[in-house]
Amino acid sequence: MSLSTFLQQCLTGISLGGAYALIAIGYTLVYGILRLINFAHGDIFMMAGYFMIFAMSSFPWFIAIPLVFLATILLGVTIERIAYRPLRTAPRMSVMISAIGVSYLLQNLATYLFTALPKGYPEIPLLKKIFQIGGLSASLVTFLTPVLTLIIVYVLIVLINKTKIGMAMRAVSRDYDTASLMGIKINRVITFTFAVGSGLAAVGSILYFTDRMTVFPFSGSLPGLKCFVAAVFGGIGSIPGAVIGGFILGLGETALVAMGFSTFSDAFTFILLIVILLIKPTGLFGEKTTEKV
Amino acid sequence: MKKNKIYTLLALLAAIGLLAFLQVNRSEYSYQISILERSAIYAVVAVSMNLLTGFTGLFSLGQAGFMAIGAYVVAILTIPVENRASVYYVDGISPAIANLSCPFWLALILAGVVAAGIAALIGIPVLRLKSDYLAIATLGFSEIIRAVISAPQLNQITNGSYGLKNIPGFPNLFVAFGLCALCILVMVLLINSSYGRAFKALREDEIAAQAMGLNLFRYKQLAFVISSFFTGVGGGLLAMFMRSIDSKTFSITLTYDILLIVVLGGIGSVTGSVLGAFLVTAGREWLRFFDSPLTIGGFQVPLFRSGFRMVVFSILLMVVVLFYSRGIMGSNEFSWDGLGRLIKGIPARFRKGNAQKGDHTS
Numbered sequence: 001m002s003l004s005t006f007l008q009q010c011l012t013g014i015s016l017g018g019a020y021a022l023i024a025i026g027y028t029l030v031y032g033i034l035r036l037i038n039f040a041h042g043d044i045f046m047m048a049g050y051f052m053i054f055a056m057s058s059f060p061w062f063i064a065i066p067l068v069f070l071a072t073i074l075l076g077v078t079i080e081r082i083a084y085r086p087l088r089t090a091p092r093m094s095v096m097i098s099a100i101g102v103s104y105l106l107q108n109l110a111t112y113l114f115t116a117l118p119k120g121y122p123e124i125p126l127l128k129k130i131f132q133i134g135g136l137s138a139s140l141v142t143f144l145t146p147v148l149t150l151i152i153v154y155v156l157i158v159l160i161n162k163t164k165i166g167m168a169m170r171a172v173s174r175d176y177d178t179a180s181l182m183g184i185k186i187n188r189v190i191t192f193t194f195a196v197g198s199g200l201a202a203v204g205s206i207l208y209f210t211d212r213m214t215v216f217p218f219s220g221s222l223p224g225l226k227c228f229v230a231a232v233f234g235g236i237g238s239i240p241g242a243v244i245g246g247f248i249l250g251l252g253e254t255a256l257v258a259m260g261f262s263t264f265s266d267a268f269t270f271i272l273l274i275v276i277l278l279i280k281p282t283g284l285f286g287e288k289t290t291e292k293v
Numbered sequence: 294m295k296k297n298k299i300y301t302l303l304a305l306l307a308a309i310g311l312l313a314f315l316q317v318n319r320s321e322y323s324y325q326i327s328i329l330e331r332s333a334i335y336a337v338v339a340v341s342m343n344l345l346t347g348f349t350g351l352f353s354l355g356q357a358g359f360m361a362i363g364a365y366v367v368a369i370l371t372i373p374v375e376n377r378a379s380v381y382y383v384d385g386i387s388p389a390i391a392n393l394s395c396p397f398w399l400a401l402i403l404a405g406v407v408a409a410g411i412a413a414l415i416g417i418p419v420l421r422l423k424s425d426y427l428a429i430a431t432l433g434f435s436e437i438i439r440a441v442i443s444a445p446q447l448n449q450i451t452n453g454s455y456g457l458k459n460i461p462g463f464p465n466l467f468v469a470f471g472l473c474a475l476c477i478l479v480m481v482l483l484i485n486s487s488y489g490r491a492f493k494a495l496r497e498d499e500i501a502a503q504a505m506g507l508n509l510f511r512y513k514q515l516a517f518v519i520s521s522f523f524t525g526v527g528g529g530l531l532a533m534f535m536r537s538i539d540s541k542t543f544s545i546t547l548t549y550d551i552l553l554i555v556v557l558g559g560i561g562s563v564t565g566s567v568l569g570a571f572l573v574t575a576g577r578e579w580l581r582f583f584d585s586p587l588t589i590g591g592f593q594v595p596l597f598r599s600g601f602r603m604v605v606f607s608i609l610l611m612v613v614v615l616f617y618s619r620g621i622m623g624s625n626e627f628s629w630d631g632l633g634r635l636i637k638g639i640p641a642r643f644r645k646g647n648a649q650k651g652d653h654t655s
Contacts, residue, residue, distance in 0.1 A: 036425075037425050037429060083614075083615065086615055087615070090618060092424060092425070093424070094614070096352070096425060096428065097552065097614055098611070098614045098615065100549055101610050101614045104549055104553070104607045104610065105604070105608065105610075105611055108603040108604050108607045109607075111600045112598075115600070116600075225429075225433075225436075228429060229429070229433070232426070263440055263443060263444045264444065266436060267437040267441070270432075270434065270437050271433075273430060274418060274419070274430055274434070277422055277426060278421075281421075
């Protein structure tokens with residue numbers, strides 16, 4: 001393999017990894033606070049893809065993108081309200097089953113509303129513009145994804161460490177009851193967390209689908225699971241961890257496809273998961289927890 | 294007590310009578326028979342999942358993977374040798390399995406054994422994990438199994454993504470339902486044995502169970518292996534029912550379907566899972582009218598079109614999850630006394646409802 005092909009593949013991998021990282025942050029945030037694998041997150045990401053198709057059909061891209069952003073946030077917050085909030089005190093398994101139920105519902109709803117056939121994803125001419133750097137050529141979105149990811153991560157870390165709502169989020173994730181005794185409105189914090197997670201899923205979906213070009217009702221389920229794995233790999237609850245996990249996953253997958261093992265690229269994710277859970281069950285940056293009787 | 298035994302016997306006779314009737318008129322009722330058979334097979338898998346989730350407290354989402362193993366083992370062993378060339382038309386068949394064949398009952402047992410063996414291997418690392426990590430790791434393994442099955446490198450054994458067809462079906466209805474009933478019966482016996490009590494102890498409190506001297510890992514491993522055995526057998530039965538399989542049949546959706554049956558029936562109730570399997574499978578067919586356009590008095594009801602059925606179905610499911618989280622049976626088992634109480638209770642409930650209404654108006 002020549003150097004330029006290698007670099008080209010790396011670029012693809014980093015770009016895919018950036019989109020994964022953005023979705024993985026959504027998982028990590030929600031898991032950090034609710035201790036819930038939000039199985040519906042991948043489907044929120046898929047719905048964001050459909051929102052974009054409809055928004056772009058009637059608006060120019062600079063109006064469509066904020067619209068998609070808002071619609072996705074609204075969807076995420078609504079799901080939390082309806083499907084997760086009533087189960088706040090229920091056993092963890094019920095909430096997880098509810099999440100699976102929501103994912104099932106969103107997939108069926110998408111099949112019903114938009115048919116099971118893949119729909120073409122609208123092209124944003126600016127993002128698709130081809131750039132040449134030396135022997136490498138890639139569209140703007142490929143370069144933009146990792147940069148955007150890093151900027152967003154920086155903003156998020158500042159948000160969580162420096163602002164009042166960030167402090168509240170940290171408090172809730174540490175101890176539910178104490179946080180509410182301290183006057184933190186738990187539900188508001190959780191809603192905010194879902195809003196941030198869904199917003200990132202919207203950004204991730206724009207970056208991801210611009211490269212993939214089609215959306216179909218099940219296009220969210222596998223990326224969703226992969227991004228959860230990325231979050232676990234980095235240590236669930238840790239934002240830098242989720243980002244690193246996302247990039248590793250993106251690069252590894254692209255490498256496998258480049259080597260001709262494309263059928264195993266999905267399995268790779270889960271092998272990675274099992275390896276990390278065996279070696280370091282809390283992930284790369286996870287906190288150690290001990291079980292009390 | 295004696296009366297209940299007579300009731301059970303009568304119900305059994307009625308079931309056998311129904312089967313005999315369907316067997317005689319099978320061409321006429323083929324649609325109904327296929328629904329019932331699918332329900333029975335799903336019931337086996339649902340009960341085996343319940344054994345793990347409801348009775349041992351291990352939330353595993355690997356069902357589809359083990360079903361795939363079982364289905365492929367049965368398919369590879371039972372496809373008639375003379376048909377194999379046409380099934381493996383792409384890359385030819387590997388000489389190791391070309392003449393390997395056995396009767397279906399042996400193939401089903403082997404399907405279970407292979408699934409159980411792989412479960413034993415997977416269990417060593419995976420069962421150290423807790424709740425949601427376990428769920429996602431088993432889900433991952435099920436995807437890995439599927440990826441391996443559909444890999445082009447294994448074309449000569451699994452026929453890759455082309456799938457296997459010409460699998461012989463059930464000789465008659467009694468065999469199909471008898472096998473399902475046998476599997477469920479064995480699992481019920483297991484749940485009521487001392488092993489079953491150990492599983493329940495694990496579910497209630499792992500640390501307490503350990504303190505009572507239970508070998509945590511050994512019992513978890515045992516539950517996982519047994520459940521996978523029956524899931525494998527269930528997969529084999531599904532292969533015989535469907536007559537042709539491919540790796541897409543065993544995607545995550547299949548696991549979710551089984552999970553929904555377990556949840557609907559009640560986590561921790563065997564009869565609930567069986568009931569759930571029949572209700573969910575039949576419910577999908579009953580709701581089929583949602584898929585065709587509906588016209589009432591010249592007015593076309595707008596929502597009814599292809600796909601609406603599944604939306605309604607998933608909404609029903611969410612309602613169950615959110616408002617009736619105990620499912621149909623909760624963690625209770627069906628009993629004639631319970632049914633009697635329910636029937637006797639209906640008039641009382643009506644009276645109560647009327648009385649409340651009366652209060653309201655006065």
